Amino acid sequence: MIYTKIMGTGSYLPSKVLTNKDLKRYVETSDEWIQSRTGIKERRIVTDEGTTDLAYEASLKAIEDAGVNLEDIDLVVVATVTPDNYFPGVSNLLQSRLGLKEVMTFDINAACSGFLYALNIADKMIKSGAYNTALIVGAETLTRLTDWRDRNTCVLFGDAAGAMVIGKSSENKIKDVICGSRGDVDDLLICENVSIKDPEVNEVGRQDHIHMKGAEVFKFATRILPKTVNDLLERNNMVLDDLDHMVAHQANERIITKAAKDLNYSMDKMFLNIHKYGNTSSASVPLAIDEAIKTKALNKGDKFITVAFGGGLTWGGALIEL
Numbered sequence: 001m002i003y004t005k006i007m008g009t010g011s012y013l014p015s016k017v018l019t020n021k022d023l024k025r026y027v028e029t030s031d032e033w034i035q036s037r038t039g040i041k042e043r044r045i046v047t048d049e050g051t052t053d054l055a056y057e058a059s060l061k062a063i064e065d066a067g068v069n070l071e072d073i074d075l076v077v078v079a080t081v082t083p084d085n086y087f088p089g090v091s092n093l094l095q096s097r098l099g100l101k102e103v104m105t106f107d108i109n110a111a112c113s114g115f116l117y118a119l120n121i122a123d124k125m126i127k128s129g130a131y132n133t134a135l136i137v138g139a140e141t142l143t144r145l146t147d148w149r150d151r152n153t154c155v156l157f158g159d160a161a162g163a164m165v166i167g168k169s170s171e172n173k174i175k176d177v178i179c180g181s182r183g184d185v186d187d188l189l190i191c192e193n194v195s196i197k198d199p200e201v202n203e204v205g206r207q208d209h210i211h212m213k214g215a216e217v218f219k220f221a222t223r224i225l226p227k228t229v230n231d232l233l234e235r236n237n238m239v240l241d242d243l244d245h246m247v248a249h250q251a252n253e254r255i256i257t258k259a260a261k262d263l264n265y266s267m268d269k270m271f272l273n274i275h276k277y278g279n280t281s282s283a284s285v286p287l288a289i290d291e292a293i294k295t296k297a298l299n300k301g302d303k304f305i306t307v308a309f310g311g312g313l314t315w316g317g318a319l320i321e322l
Contacts, residue, residue, distance in 0.1 A: 012061065058286075
């Protein structure tokens with residue numbers, strides 16, 4: 001039996017901080033309005049960096065933390081909805097930047113659940129025996145898709161990257177990963193592609209902004225988060241008291257608070273950093289896990305569940321022991 005474990009984590013944030021007060025220059029809002037509805041105080045935004053740049057910096061830290069050699073990595077999976085190009089993918093460019101050998105690399109798009117999807121894929125590929133060590137990255141420059149005049153969405157998003165190295169283990173550390181999707185035919189959370197090109201006109205397409213029906217997304221998130229936690233516990237014959245901590249996708253503090261209440265789980269054991277970074281989509285979970293480890297909120301031997309939800313509509317969760 002092949003088991004897997006987290007070998008190392010890393011994260012990276014752009015240097016520019018955009019506070020709630022700063023947003024007042026662009027849209028009718030206030031610090032109190034944003035904090036009371038989201039828990040967000042500030043977020044980071046890119047100025048001259050792309051998604052691959054963020055992914056590269058986070059990956060360097062994760063690889064150093066894992067103590068592995070570059071030649072040991074034989075799989076790279078990057079989760080993102082904001083690649084620098086339609087192609088080549090972020091994973092391909094990241095592979096080159098890191099100087100990795102010719103190994104399998106690919107991008108996936110599952111929105112804010114993307115990192116859990118990537119973890120699920122890499123975990124299963126290693127457990128199959130086909131691969132040994134995977135670099136998994138969630139990286140986003142969401143502010144390039146932000147409508148800075150829409151106060152219902154522009155207050156939410158930030159840019160970041162988080163990375164994780166996982167590999168074979170003699171002990172069962174990444175105990176279970178589950179993912180799911182429900183086709184969002186109602187466009188609750190969407191960013192459209194550029195329009196189909198008329199060859200007679202051949203005009204340059206315009207990029208759409210993020211659109212979200214917040215109330216409906218909130219209902220979905222507050223239902224699927226506790227359900228995913230309970231599904232993981234049931235599948236593994238565990239109860240909430242067996243967990244040392246929980247690391248949820250940092251989308252909205254009200255979602256996390258409601259989920260904790262519905263689960264009857266202490267907020268003291270729910271990791272939060274949304275106040276500093278906002279919703280960083282697929283980077284949210286690895287960024288939070290890395291920060292939880294580095295600040296000793298999570299320690300060696302701890303058991304925790306991490307869970308995410310996002311556009312698609314998608315969701316994912318993992319039961320892990322450090």
